[in-house]
Amino acid sequence: MGFLTRRAALLGASALLAASAIAAVPAAAQNLTIAIGGSVTSLDPHFYNASPNNSVTSHFFDKLLEFDAKAQLVPQLAESWKAVEPTVWEFKLRRGVKWHDGRDFTAEDVAFTVKRAPNVPNSPGGFGGFVRAVEKVEILDPLTVRLHTPGPYPMLPTDLASVAIISRHAGEGAATEDYNSGKAAIGTGPYKFQAYSPGSRIQMVRNDAYWGGRPDWATVDYRVISSPPARTAAILSGDVDIIDTVPSSDLPRLKEEPKVELTSIQGLRVIYLSADRSRDENPIHVTDNDGKPLPRNPFNDLRVRRALTMAIQRDALAERVMQGTASPNGQWLPPGAYSYNPDVKVPAYDPEGARKLLAEAGFPNGFRMVLSSPNDRYPNDARTAQAVAQMWTRIGVQTQVEALPWSTFSARANRQEFGMRLVGWGSATGEASYALINILGTYDSEKRTGANNSGRYSNPELDELTAKALGTLDDKEREDILKRAVKMAMDDVAMFPLHQLVNTWAVKKGLKHEPRMDERTRAMDVRPD
Incomplete structure (x- = not known):
C-alpha cells in the first residue's frame, strides 16, 4: 500500500x-516528571x-x-x-x-x-x-x-x-x-501552561475539558537536563520518571537496573554534517595551513565534498562512538521508509582516494577548518564531531572542533556563522520530501523553502525534481521521483550523512511508555501501569 x-x-x-x-481514561491524581x-x-x-x-x-x-x-x-x-x-x-x-x-x-x-x-x-x-x-x-x-x-x-x-x-x-x-x-x-491540547523557565523547566497542569478525554497526569514537570550523566542519575535516584537520549555508555548498567525499564524504536533522525555554501570567497573558519584566509570556498567544489565524505569511517562512528545505538547511513531515511533509495549506499571509507581528490581540487596539502557542533543536543554529538575531525586530519584537512550549548549553536547556525557544522534532522513525515523542502531546498523566504537550510545549499535541478514529486498524485510514481531526488542530492554531497539514531528512553518501573519514531518525549505517551 x-x-x-x-x-x-x-x-x-x-x-x-x-x-x-x-x-474514558483512568483519571489518576498523579504527577509526572520528564x-x-x-x-x-x-x-x-x-x-x-x-x-x-x-x-x-x-x-x-x-x-x-x-x-x-x-x-x-x-x-x-x-x-x-x-x-x-x-x-x-x-x-x-x-x-x-x-x-x-x-x-x-x-x-x-x-x-x-x-x-x-x-x-x-x-x-x-x-x-x-x-x-x-x-x-x-x-x-x-x-x-x-x-x-x-x-x-x-x-x-x-x-x-x-x-x-x-x-x-x-x-x-x-x-x-x-x-x-x-x-x-x-x-x-x-491536553495540558495547560503553568510556568516556563527558559532552558531549564516547563510546568503544566491537566486540561480537564480536553476533547480527547481527561489526561492521566494532574501535573507535568518537564525539565531540561543537558548533561547525560545527570539525566541517568536523575532516573536512577527516582527524581524523574522518564529520560530521553539515554547515554550509550549507560545502557548496559540501566538494562540491569530493576527500578528502570528501557524502551526503544528505530528513529527517523539522521546525524549529518552541513557545509557553509553561502560564501564563494573568504570562507568562514577555513584557512590554508598557515592560517591565512582562502580565496575561495573549498566546500563549493564537489571534489572536496566527495573527499571529505570518503574520509569518514562511518562503521567506526556507529560501533565505537555510538556503541551500537546508531547505524551508518548514506542518506537521511532508515531502510524500509517510503522513498528510501536502496541504490544510495553508505559511502565507502577511502582515505587514499580522498587525498587524490583533494589534490585534484588544488589542495594537495589540505587546509585547516573548524567543525562546530552542539555538545548537549544529540547523543554523543561532540564526541562524534571529535572523531570526524580526527578522520579528516588524517587526510590533511586539519580540523578543530568547536562544541557549544544548543541554545547558542542553533542561533549562530541560523546566521551562517559556521563553516562546517554537525546537526541532526528527524524526518517526522517518514518520507524524503520533509528534508528536501526544509534542509536541502534553496532558501527562499517568499516560496517558504529551505527554512532549516542554514548552510544555504542550492541546487535548482533538485528543487525542480522535489516540486515535481510533490505535485504527483500517484503514490508509486511520486516515490520513484523522490528516490531520484535522494540520489541526486547524495551524488552532489548536499549533506554528509553519518548515522541513523535508535531512539531510547529510560522509564521508571511501573509506567508504560510508547516510544516514538519522531523521538518526541510527551506525557501523553506515558501511562500508569
Missing part, C-alpha cells in the same frame, strides 16, 4: 478513532522546528492531523479530510473543541494559523515550508475549511501534521515572548 493510500485508508476509520480517543537532553528555546509553536520545542508545545497545542508513534497520520482537530478538487482540500473540524480559556475552536483559527506560521520574526528555522502550498483559505462554515493550492498537491495533509493550530483571539498581535510568558499559550 502506498504512502498516501495508507493515510487515505484512515479516513474511513476517523469516526472510530475519534470515539476511542474520547473513551527530563530531556535538548534545550527548549521557546513555547511559541511556530518559532523553531526543533524536536525539543515540538515535544513540549504538543502538550499545549493540537494540529489538524498528527503522526502516531510509527509516523502514520491520524485525525486530531480535523475529523476528516478529502480533496474535493485536484487543487482544493476540505477539512471537517472536530465539534465541541474548546480553547484553554473556554472559547470555541473554529475554522477562523485554522485560517489565522496558516497566515501566521510562516511569518514569525527572528525564527531560526520555522514552519513556512508546511503551508507554502496554500494559496487561499476558504471558510465554508465554523467547522469546515478549504485550502486551495496552485496545482495538485497530495502532500498537504501530511504537511499540516507538523503545524500546531493556534487561537486567533489569543494570537493576534502576540509575539513569541507572549507565548513564552504564557499570555498567548492558549491551546486546545
Whole structure:
C-alpha cells in the first residue's frame, strides 16, 4: 500500500478513532516528571522546528492531523479530510473543541494559523515550508475549511501534521515572548501552561475539558537536563520518571537496573554534517595551513565534498562512538521508509582516494577548518564531531572542533556563522520530501523553502525534481521521483550523512511508555501501569 493510500485508508476509520480517543481514561491524581537532553528555546509553536520545542508545545497545542508513534497520520482537530478538487482540500473540524480559556475552536483559527506560521520574526528555522502550498483559505462554515493550492498537491495533509493550530483571539498581535510568558499559550491540547523557565523547566497542569478525554497526569514537570550523566542519575535516584537520549555508555548498567525499564524504536533522525555554501570567497573558519584566509570556498567544489565524505569511517562512528545505538547511513531515511533509495549506499571509507581528490581540487596539502557542533543536543554529538575531525586530519584537512550549548549553536547556525557544522534532522513525515523542502531546498523566504537550510545549499535541478514529486498524485510514481531526488542530492554531497539514531528512553518501573519514531518525549505517551 502506498504512502498516501495508507493515510487515505484512515479516513474511513476517523469516526472510530475519534470515539476511542474520547473513551474514558483512568483519571489518576498523579504527577509526572520528564527530563530531556535538548534545550527548549521557546513555547511559541511556530518559532523553531526543533524536536525539543515540538515535544513540549504538543502538550499545549493540537494540529489538524498528527503522526502516531510509527509516523502514520491520524485525525486530531480535523475529523476528516478529502480533496474535493485536484487543487482544493476540505477539512471537517472536530465539534465541541474548546480553547484553554473556554472559547470555541473554529475554522477562523485554522485560517489565522496558516497566515501566521510562516511569518514569525527572528525564527531560526520555522514552519513556512508546511503551508507554502496554500494559496487561499476558504471558510465554508465554523467547522469546515478549504485550502486551495496552485496545482495538485497530495502532500498537504501530511504537511499540516507538523503545524500546531493556534487561537486567533489569543494570537493576534502576540509575539513569541507572549507565548513564552504564557499570555498567548492558549491551546486546545491536553495540558495547560503553568510556568516556563527558559532552558531549564516547563510546568503544566491537566486540561480537564480536553476533547480527547481527561489526561492521566494532574501535573507535568518537564525539565531540561543537558548533561547525560545527570539525566541517568536523575532516573536512577527516582527524581524523574522518564529520560530521553539515554547515554550509550549507560545502557548496559540501566538494562540491569530493576527500578528502570528501557524502551526503544528505530528513529527517523539522521546525524549529518552541513557545509557553509553561502560564501564563494573568504570562507568562514577555513584557512590554508598557515592560517591565512582562502580565496575561495573549498566546500563549493564537489571534489572536496566527495573527499571529505570518503574520509569518514562511518562503521567506526556507529560501533565505537555510538556503541551500537546508531547505524551508518548514506542518506537521511532508515531502510524500509517510503522513498528510501536502496541504490544510495553508505559511502565507502577511502582515505587514499580522498587525498587524490583533494589534490585534484588544488589542495594537495589540505587546509585547516573548524567543525562546530552542539555538545548537549544529540547523543554523543561532540564526541562524534571529535572523531570526524580526527578522520579528516588524517587526510590533511586539519580540523578543530568547536562544541557549544544548543541554545547558542542553533542561533549562530541560523546566521551562517559556521563553516562546517554537525546537526541532526528527524524526518517526522517518514518520507524524503520533509528534508528536501526544509534542509536541502534553496532558501527562499517568499516560496517558504529551505527554512532549516542554514548552510544555504542550492541546487535548482533538485528543487525542480522535489516540486515535481510533490505535485504527483500517484503514490508509486511520486516515490520513484523522490528516490531520484535522494540520489541526486547524495551524488552532489548536499549533506554528509553519518548515522541513523535508535531512539531510547529510560522509564521508571511501573509506567508504560510508547516510544516514538519522531523521538518526541510527551506525557501523553506515558501511562500508569
